[in-house]
Amino acid sequence: MKSRHLIDLSSDLSVSEWEEITNLACDIRKNIDSYYGACRGKILATLFYEPSTRTQMSFQTAMLRLGGRIIGFDNPANSSVAKGENLKDTVRVVGGYSDIIVIRHPLPGSAKAASLYSRVPVINAGDGGHFHPTQTLTDLVTLRHEKGTFSGLCIGLCGDLKNGRTVHSLIKALAEFPGNSFVLISTPSLRIPAYIKDYLSSIGSPWQEIDNLADAMPLIDVLYMTRIQRERFASESEYYEQRGLFVLDEKKMSLAKKELIVMHPLPRVDEIAVEVDDDPRAKYFEQTEYGLYARMALIMKMLDGQTKQSEALPRPADIVCSNPDCITQHETYVPGVFRKTGDILVCDYCDERAQL
């Protein structure tokens, strides 16, 4: 692999590695029993600084189905963290117990910071609203299975497109493949950030914004639904007025292509009516199973040939990141690192931009 760790899909895996992992996931799905034992004697540690039972259970199941073992915590109030231990020490100690670490943490950049101090591979299972690469891998495996391709698709994305990290990451991933176009379905206040639209335009990927789901249904091959949290709407009245426009039900399904597939990262609340579950085009439950195979493939690939080792730390930059949530503001021993893009400096942990 390009990197020993998986913090961000685009930075840490090449496109050919995505394909390799999704192909391996397909084979695991067909022959799951023959992979039992692939990680015999190995231990996966899940360090969940904020609870997320579903994600944790998916990683744990993946390791158990490979014949490995699991340790970890889901409640930092019970752990050494509550005694004031820093991230570095926790990662150093747990790396002495385990062969691979999965970390989820509320602060952006935390998984990257953890990886600096880890002698074993680190997988980012969500660092605040920043990255969640295994969800995107899950989405890719779902497309591979259900559509047979990553190319030539018209993808509708519906819900909170402003704050949804899984949406941003999926668009970025699919933009790597030819012939994809995007239909962005949301309220005016939850539109996708301008820089993503600019990026799509710059590479010639067609996109359009539509402000209700019904109009989008006939156009799309894939519908990616996400939760809209009530508090994300501009106002309470906007919520009551608008939410019906974005709820998927059988009536809206009747407007869609016969080959449509409906995806959702789950858990859903009420943005998809229960009646849709029986429509053969609904693939969100299958999607969580694909997520299991994706994580099995990833763990196998990351453990392959790895030995425990420490790497040299980067040289610290002269400036500090200005994002108050950035992990470097909370764990001050972590060396600041920035990359230059034009006359912009971008924090390597949280991707906050700073003018030079």
Add this chain to the structure above:
Amino acid sequence: MKSRHLIDLSSDLSVSEWEEITNLACDIRKNIDSYYGACRGKILATLFYEPSTRTQMSFQTAMLRLGGRIIGFDNPANSSVAKGENLKDTVRVVGGYSDIIVIRHPLPGSAKAASLYSRVPVINAGDGGHFHPTQTLTDLVTLRHEKGTFSGLCIGLCGDLKNGRTVHSLIKALAEFPGNSFVLISTPSLRIPAYIKDYLSSIGSPWQEIDNLADAMPLIDVLYMTRIQRERFASESEYYEQRGLFVLDEKKMSLAKKELIVMHPLPRVDEIAVEVDDDPRAKYFEQTEYGLYARMALIMKMLDGQTKQSEALPRPADIVCSNPDCITQHETYVPGVFRKTGDILVCDYCDERAQL
């Protein structure tokens, strides 16, 4: 098995299946090491919507002793449930990860509702005050071992007979076998429900009610003790006046047969004096071990030859259940189902009766 799931002992297992499972449990007890590996590569998920460490640990140990693996949660506040996910979605997703699901939930009918949506077998580990079939299986395995029979026994049941579901279920189970009689020992306010006494009379099983434990001791072959919660007494003064009448101590033990066995579903608080623990007739600690073998036997039987599959949902009834705690009142997509007994309709989830 009669059913793929175990929600209620009487509905889901035939009497010959009870005997098959208790016999298998006996063999496991004698040759436990030879069963290690019987569930190799299989995963059991424990979904505990209310905590019950003891029950959860017993199922987990059972699966581990069979060579299988375990996932699950015991704190729904940390899980997707806290984000508003419904029971159906949780069961669909976890069924994609695991081979068998154990569910405990505060609402009656919840395990039955969960089983409708599960592609893998579901075991009810307690749905509110409703059913707890593996406790009854545990009790049967204990009788098989310690008395060698399910028939011809005089069984004393002591404590809260009004609210104790394990007591109701055990009486119902033993009434299937010939020659059993029942001594019901409780305060007037905690008597067993009339319908159970009516049932025993209707099938010709002798029973009597006694309002203190000492008088019952000489009569019985089996004493089944349960906790009496202080708040169940009619009044605080009744509690202080009466509780001594129902506490088992060595003095009361001295009134009993030499072959008596004492059972208790545990945990106990103070309804059995610690001094009784050393009496060879005290079998409540052994009983928890029999529970382990019972659960091992059950898991083996339920996984045997099972493949993941979904079943058709029942057609919803025209009426809704009137029990405000019934799962169908809380998860409204669950189809109402009723069975007719005379001119009574009984809810298939929580067993609430409705006049036609």
Add this chain to the structure above:
Amino acid sequence: MKSRHLIDLSSDLSVSEWEEITNLACDIRKNIDSYYGACRGKILATLFYEPSTRTQMSFQTAMLRLGGRIIGFDNPANSSVAKGENLKDTVRVVGGYSDIIVIRHPLPGSAKAASLYSRVPVINAGDGGHFHPTQTLTDLVTLRHEKGTFSGLCIGLCGDLKNGRTVHSLIKALAEFPGNSFVLISTPSLRIPAYIKDYLSSIGSPWQEIDNLADAMPLIDVLYMTRIQRERFASESEYYEQRGLFVLDEKKMSLAKKELIVMHPLPRVDEIAVEVDDDPRAKYFEQTEYGLYARMALIMKMLDGQTKQSEALPRPADIVCSNPDCITQHETYVPGVFRKTGDILVCDYCDERAQL
């Protein structure tokens, strides 16, 4: 082993058994893969009546690396304990599920009390501020690896020497070997108890007290750092005045021998500056790995040839322990046991002394 249980290092293991375990731990470290399977089919239960994720994870990892399985709880609020179950019943029941029990409990003497009722070996993972024998085993394995000897060393101990049980236990252990001397580094209010100094003097082990770390650095072969909790200082102003004197940084490291090793039971807060981590003499992260090997060796040794059995209870003494925190004050069925030293009676559970 001298005892089936490990409650206290000195009472339950002979010095030759310490050496046997540390030697086995060394071999495990070199050939860890060849020990996978040593505990196949065995189950370790962790009963944590107060949370300590790090210690629990270390025991769990040890058992998993030996090919065994794990059950347990870390939150008694979720367990039968919350329903009022006593320690004896919990241990009896869990001993029916598992092959070895690790217990951590806030009350002194609790692990000893638990061991009385257990049919399987019990390991004390901390009983209040009383004993924590596997931490001391960890320290010994670290010394064996890093210094190659337990003898002829000058050991500095720094921090809260008054309340630190790991410090007391390590001094007691090293005093068993010839040629060791001790440098005790603390504020006046956190000095080591007089009885330990008296003991060292009585066996002819040299010791001195020093009230700042810099002066001690040139003298020592081993530096054992511990946390000083702010609330342990005599006053807030003493804290701010003095704490700098006890923080280890690179400047103080520059005063030390080239062969010094720095140990810390972890988690640290800020008593060791992060810059020291890169000094090759810093061994505290390695120390946690040695703790894993120590626990693997201990579990193997304790399971070796053990069968489940109950032992006779000791005869209760005529007096009760006067320590209000002693487990015998909280679980009153536990028989009081005292040992006589001169005209002093010492409680066998919490080591409180009573005048005859």
